[in-house]
Amino acid sequence: MEKLTGACIIGQSGGPTAVINASAQGVIQTALKSDCITRVLGAAHGIKGVLEDKLYDMSQEDPAELDLLKYTPSSALGSCRYKLADPDKDDTDYKRILEIFQKYNVRYFFYNGGNDSMDTCNKISKYMQKVGYECRIMGVPKTIDNDLNGTDHCPGFASAAKYIATSCAEVWQDAHVYDTGMVTVIEIMGRHAGWLAGSAALASLTGCGPDLVYLPEVDFDMDRFIADVKSIYDKTGKCMVAVSEGIHYADGRFVSEAETSATDGFGHAQLGGLAVMLADVIKKHTGAKVRGIELSLLQRCASHAASKTDVEEAWQAGSAAVEAAVAGTTDKMVAFKCTREGGYQCQTSLEPLDIVANFEKKVPREWINEAGNGVEQPFIDYVLPLIQGETDAPKEHSLPRFAHLKKVLTTDM
Amino acid sequence: MEKLTGACIIGQSGGPTAVINASAQGVIQTALKSDCITRVLGAAHGIKGVLEDKLYDMSQEDPAELDLLKYTPSSALGSCRYKLADPDKDDTDYKRILEIFQKYNVRYFFYNGGNDSMDTCNKISKYMQKVGYECRIMGVPKTIDNDLNGTDHCPGFASAAKYIATSCAEVWQDAHVYDTGMVTVIEIMGRHAGWLAGSAALASLTGCGPDLVYLPEVDFDMDRFIADVKSIYDKTGKCMVAVSEGIHYADGRFVSEAETSATDGFGHAQLGGLAVMLADVIKKHTGAKVRGIELSLLQRCASHAASKTDVEEAWQAGSAAVEAAVAGTTDKMVAFKCTREGGYQCQTSLEPLDIVANFEKKVPREWINEAGNGVEQPFIDYVLPLIQGETDAPKEHSLPRFAHLKKVLTTDM
Incomplete structure (x- = not known):
C-alpha cells in the first residue's frame, strides 16, 4: 500500500x-x-x-x-x-x-x-x-x-450503563427507607433499543435492583404494567421500575407521547416525562406514594x-x-x-x-424474560465486563x- | 459524674x-x-x-x-x-x-x-x-x-452539594455541545433553604457552572427570571439555570405549586416538576430548545x-x-x-x-448577589472545604x- x-x-x-x-x-x-x-x-x-x-x-x-x-x-x-x-x-x-x-x-x-x-x-x-x-x-x-x-x-454505552446501575442501586436504598408504601419509576434513555434500560438490572448484583424492567423491544401494555406493579407492591409495599423512554404500544405509538387515555384517566397534556406519567398512573391505581425519576442528560455525561x-x-x-x-x-x-x-x-x-x-441493533428477544418485564442472565453476562x-x-x-x-x-x- | x-x-x-x-x-x-x-x-x-x-x-x-x-x-x-x-x-x-x-x-x-x-x-x-x-x-x-x-x-449536606456541583459541571458540558441554542434548568432540593441550590455554583470552579442560581431566600419573580435568562441566551445562545425546589413568589406561594398563570401561559395541571415547568416558560419566551432536569432522589443518595x-x-x-x-x-x-x-x-x-x-437556618442574604440570581464568594468559601x-x-x-x-x-x- x-x-x-x-x-x-x-x-x-x-x-x-x-x-x-x-x-x-x-x-x-x-x-x-x-x-x-x-x-x-x-x-x-x-x-x-x-x-x-x-x-x-x-x-x-x-x-x-x-x-x-x-x-x-x-x-x-x-x-x-x-x-x-x-x-x-x-x-x-x-x-x-x-x-x-x-x-x-x-x-x-x-x-x-x-x-x-x-x-x-x-x-x-x-x-x-x-x-x-x-x-x-x-x-x-x-x-x-x-x-x-x-x-x-x-x-x-458502558459508562452510561454503569451510571444507571449505580444510580438505581442508590435510589433503591433511598426508596426503601420508610415503612410506608413507595413505587419508584426510573426513566432511561434509548428510543429504539433497550440496552441502557436493561442495564438497570445490573443493580440487582448489589442486592438493590429494579423489580421490573421494560425495554422497547417488547410492546408495552398499560394494563399488564399496572398488574405487574400491583402484584409486587401488594406483596412488599415497594416497587421499583426501570423503563426505557422508547417503550411503545403494539401499534407503535410511544407511551411517552400518548397524551390521553380514557382507561387510565391521565387526561392532560404531559409536560413531564414518561416516568412521571407512569408514576401518576400507578398512584391512581394503587394509592401508593410514587416518585418518577428521569435520568435525563445525567446518564450520558457522568x-x-x-x-x-x-x-x-x-x-x-x-x-x-x-x-x-x-x-x-x-x-x-x-x-x-x-x-x-x-x-x-x-x-x-x-x-x-x-x-x-x-x-439499529436491538436487544435479542431471548435476553428479555418471557413476561417482557426483565432481562435474563445472558444480558447481564454481556454488559457486566464492559462496566x-x-x-x-x-x-x-x-x-x-x-x-x-x-x-x-x-x-x- | x-x-x-x-x-x-x-x-x-x-x-x-x-x-x-x-x-x-x-x-x-x-x-x-x-x-x-x-x-x-x-x-x-x-x-x-x-x-x-x-x-x-x-x-x-x-x-x-x-x-x-x-x-x-x-x-x-x-x-x-x-x-x-x-x-x-x-x-x-x-x-x-x-x-x-x-x-x-x-x-x-x-x-x-x-x-x-x-x-x-x-x-x-x-x-x-x-x-x-x-x-x-x-x-x-x-x-x-x-x-x-x-x-x-x-x-x-456536603456529599449532596458535591454531587450537585459535579452533575451541573457534567450537564454543562453536555448542554454546550451543539451550535444551536439551549437552555437547561436544573431543579435542586431544599424547600426553605438554598444551601443545596447555591452549591450548584461550585461547578463554576470547573469552568462549567450555571449562569443563574435561584434560592428560596429571595422572592422569585417570573418576569425577572425570564429577562435574566433571555439576556444571557441572547448573548451566548446558551443558558444554564439552577433553581431550588423551594423558590416562591413574594406572597409565599411556591412557584412549583402555581399551576396556572395567565401571563406566562402555562395553564395546565403540572405533573412534571418545577424544572420542566420553568423550561417550558422559557421555551415559550425564547423559542430555545430547553431541558428541565430534576436531580430528585439522586442527589441525596449518591x-x-x-x-x-x-x-x-x-x-x-x-x-x-x-x-x-x-x-x-x-x-x-x-x-x-x-x-x-x-x-x-x-x-x-x-x-x-x-x-x-x-x-431553619437559611443562607445569609449577603451571601447571595444583589440581583438574587447567584451566590457570592463567601458562599463558595463556606461550602468548598466541606466537599x-x-x-x-x-x-x-x-x-x-x-x-x-x-x-x-x-x-x-
Whole structure:
C-alpha cells in the first residue's frame, strides 16, 4: 500500500457520551505521532465545521490538556445533528467538503458518532471514491444507545450503563427507607433499543435492583404494567421500575407521547416525562406514594462514574482508526470483537461502513424474560465486563478537572 | 459524674442522606466498645421502632458489614417521619417510650436526623427529665438541607452539594455541545433553604457552572427570571439555570405549586416538576430548545460521589455523641465548630437541643448577589472545604458494595 501523506480531520457527531472525547484523544494523539499525517485538524461541530471551514489546529493544544480529554464528557470539538443529502439528488455539500479537503490537503477523515454519523461517513467515503479523490475515511463508533451494527458494543454505552446501575442501586436504598408504601419509576434513555434500560438490572448484583424492567423491544401494555406493579407492591409495599423512554404500544405509538387515555384517566397534556406519567398512573391505581425519576442528560455525561474499560476501549477505537488508515484502510468503521468465556477479551476489527450505517441493533428477544418485564442472565453476562474498573480522572477542588482546549481556528492562524 | 450503665438505642429519622449511616456507624462502633453501654439496639424506622418494640441487636451484626455502613446511602435501620404530640396534651407515646426504655434498661438514646428529629429528641429528653428517668439523650445532626441551627454545617449536606456541583459541571458540558441554542434548568432540593441550590455554583470552579442560581431566600419573580435568562441566551445562545425546589413568589406561594398563570401561559395541571415547568416558560419566551432536569432522589443518595470530609465528619458526629453521653452529657446535639482561615478545621461541640430544634437556618442574604440570581464568594468559601476528598467506598463487580445487615430483632432472640 502506497504511503499517503496529508492532513487529517477528526469530527464528532450526534449525542455526546462520557467517553467520546477519549476516542477523539485516541485519534488526535495517534495522528500527531504519525509520519504520514502532516496536520491534525478538529472539525468544529462535526461535518458542519468542515462545510463552514471551521477547523481547529490540534497541534496548538497543550498536550496536558489533550490528556484530560479522556476524562472530559461530551464532545469537546462540538457536535451536530446534520444529515447530508443523497449525493445523487444534491451534491452541494459533497462538493464543498471536497473543496475543503483539497484546500487543506486532507487525506484522512475520522468521524466519531452513532448510526447517523456512520451514514454521513459512508456517504462521504463513497463520494470521494466516485470523484477519485484519494482519502482514507474511517468511522469511530460512539453511542450510549449501543445500537450500532457490526460491533460487540459501542464506546459510551458502558459508562452510561454503569451510571444507571449505580444510580438505581442508590435510589433503591433511598426508596426503601420508610415503612410506608413507595413505587419508584426510573426513566432511561434509548428510543429504539433497550440496552441502557436493561442495564438497570445490573443493580440487582448489589442486592438493590429494579423489580421490573421494560425495554422497547417488547410492546408495552398499560394494563399488564399496572398488574405487574400491583402484584409486587401488594406483596412488599415497594416497587421499583426501570423503563426505557422508547417503550411503545403494539401499534407503535410511544407511551411517552400518548397524551390521553380514557382507561387510565391521565387526561392532560404531559409536560413531564414518561416516568412521571407512569408514576401518576400507578398512584391512581394503587394509592401508593410514587416518585418518577428521569435520568435525563445525567446518564450520558457522568464521566465521574465512567467505566475504565469503556474509557480505554474508546481511546483504542480512535487510535486503531488512525493506525488502520495510515496502513491503507478506508471505508471502514472500527468495531469490537469480544469474547467473554474464560475472561473478557476485546479486540478491534474493521467493518464496512455500509453494513454498519442505518441499522439499529436491538436487544435479542431471548435476553428479555418471557413476561417482557426483565432481562435474563445472558444480558447481564454481556454488559457486566464492559462496566469494569474505575478511572483515574483528575480532580481540582475535589471537582472534575476537564480539558480546556484553546481551539485555534486554522483561519485565525 | 456518676457512671451510668445500661443499653443504648440509636434511631434514624427524616429523609436519608449519603452519609447518615456513617453517623449510625460512629454511634454503633463507639457504643459497642464502651464499658458503660451494655447493649446496642437499633430502632427500626426511628422512634416508630421504639414505640412498636422493634429493636435490632447490633452486636449480632458482622463487624465487616458494619464497616460498610460508612459507604451505604440511605437509612440502614429505616427511617420515619413521625411527629410526637405535645406531651402536655397527649403523653401516650412518651409513656410507651418510657416503658420500652425500662424494659431494656435503656440509659442512652441517640437520635440521628434533621429539624423534626431534633424536636423529637428534645421532647423525649424533657419528658424523661420530668418523670425522673435517668437517661442521656443526644441528637446527631443529619440533613442534606443544611438548615439545622447551632452548627456550622450538617452531615449529609456536603456529599449532596458535591454531587450537585459535579452533575451541573457534567450537564454543562453536555448542554454546550451543539451550535444551536439551549437552555437547561436544573431543579435542586431544599424547600426553605438554598444551601443545596447555591452549591450548584461550585461547578463554576470547573469552568462549567450555571449562569443563574435561584434560592428560596429571595422572592422569585417570573418576569425577572425570564429577562435574566433571555439576556444571557441572547448573548451566548446558551443558558444554564439552577433553581431550588423551594423558590416562591413574594406572597409565599411556591412557584412549583402555581399551576396556572395567565401571563406566562402555562395553564395546565403540572405533573412534571418545577424544572420542566420553568423550561417550558422559557421555551415559550425564547423559542430555545430547553431541558428541565430534576436531580430528585439522586442527589441525596449518591454515595458513589460522596465527600470524604463529609463521611468522616458524619462518623465523628455519631462517635462524639456516644463519648459525650458516656462522660455525662445529656439533652444536647453534637454540632460542628469550624474555622476556614488558614486551612479548614472542624471540631465537634455540644449545643442545647432546644436551641437547635425547629429553627431553619437559611443562607445569609449577603451571601447571595444583589440581583438574587447567584451566590457570592463567601458562599463558595463556606461550602468548598466541606466537599473535599474522595472516599474508598468498596466495590463489587465495579458496583457499590453496600452493607447487608442481619437486623436481628430483640423480640426474636
